[in-house]
Amino acid sequence: MPPPIATTFQDLIDRHAAILLDAYGVLVDLSGALPGAAAWVDELNRRGKPYWLASNTAARLPESAARRYQGFGLAIPAERILSSGMLLKPHFEAHDLTGRRILVLGPEDSQRYAELAGGVVVEAGADFDCLVVADQAGFPFLDTVDAVLSALIDRFDAGLTVPMVLPNPDLVYPTGHGCGITSGSIAVLIEAALAQRYPGRAGLTFARLGKPWPGLFEAAARLAGTRDLVMVGDQLDTDIVGAARFGIASALVPGVLTGNRRAVDGIEPTYLLHPAL
Numbered sequence: 001m002p003p004p005i006a007t008t009f010q011d012l013i014d015r016h017a018a019i020l021l022d023a024y025g026v027l028v029d030l031s032g033a034l035p036g037a038a039a040w041v042d043e044l045n046r047r048g049k050p051y052w053l054a055s056n057t058a059a060r061l062p063e064s065a066a067r068r069y070q071g072f073g074l075a076i077p078a079e080r081i082l083s084s085g086m087l088l089k090p091h092f093e094a095h096d097l098t099g100r101r102i103l104v105l106g107p108e109d110s111q112r113y114a115e116l117a118g119g120v121v122v123e124a125g126a127d128f129d130c131l132v133v134a135d136q137a138g139f140p141f142l143d144t145v146d147a148v149l150s151a152l153i154d155r156f157d158a159g160l161t162v163p164m165v166l167p168n169p170d171l172v173y174p175t176g177h178g179c180g181i182t183s184g185s186i187a188v189l190i191e192a193a194l195a196q197r198y199p200g201r202a203g204l205t206f207a208r209l210g211k212p213w214p215g216l217f218e219a220a221a222r223l224a225g226t227r228d229l230v231m232v233g234d235q236l237d238t239d240i241v242g243a244a245r246f247g248i249a250s251a252l253v254p255g256v257l258t259g260n261r262r263a264v265d266g267i268e269p270t271y272l273l274h275p276a277l
């Protein structure tokens with residue numbers, strides 16, 4: 001694998017047919033737009049370049065996300081937003097979960113994603129057929145995780161299976177003043193507790209939908225009508241590894257989550273990019 005090429009955003013636009021942008025750590029953090037993000041989006045819009053946000057978040061519907069981005073000065077229309085929440089529908093269809101009772105961890109938009117996917121969203125404490133850990137916000141954390149783990153153990157002790165789905169497999173995200181844990185960390189915690197209680201038993205892991213798994217890349221390639229894509233992201237483990245496995249180029253925007261690492265499992269980004277360029 002050749003070493004990453006230091007490049008500019010303009011160069012990426014010139015080299016590739018369409019651009020995929022990660023959200024957190026590339027365009028925004030919790031507090032607003034990152035330096036240079038508005039200029040990138042303006043340039044894409046001005047040139048009429050095909051682009052999509054390919055975001056692992058399942059906490060906001062595209063319309064809500066677009067409004068929030070626009071509030072930060074990023075002119076991104078809702079139809080340019082692909083999120084891991086949108087992958088619930090094909091997953092539910094493929095795994096016979098349409099019409100089933102779904103317990104969703106996450107804010108209101110996460111619940112809405114599960115409804116739009118054809119699930120019947122139930123309240124905390126009610127019986128459920130499937131667990132979706134969509135986001136780390138929108139509920140009292142420890143009480144909720146304890147209750148969900150207890151409910152899963154009740155079901156697994158009774159010999160039932162409970163499909164568990166994780167739209168956003170990210171473990172951490174940049175908060176703007178450090179790192180925060182993300183829904184993927186909740187799933188890892190639940191998986192570890194279940195693996196300890198039921199050693200060797202199958203079916204105790206989450207189905208993971210977002211990057212680095214191929215769902216978002218497949219959706220983008222379908223919309224773009226090409227695989228000449230470049231994924232611009234800040235996470236080696238999701239954006240860069242996912243793009244490489246899908247067979248497209250990637251550009252790393254080093255940030256708080258990158259640390260000193262520049263490769264995972266020998267996979268390096270195609271390009272290195274700094275927001276100011």
Ligand SMILES: [Mg+2]
Nearest residue numbers: 022024025234
């Ligand atoms: Mg990110």
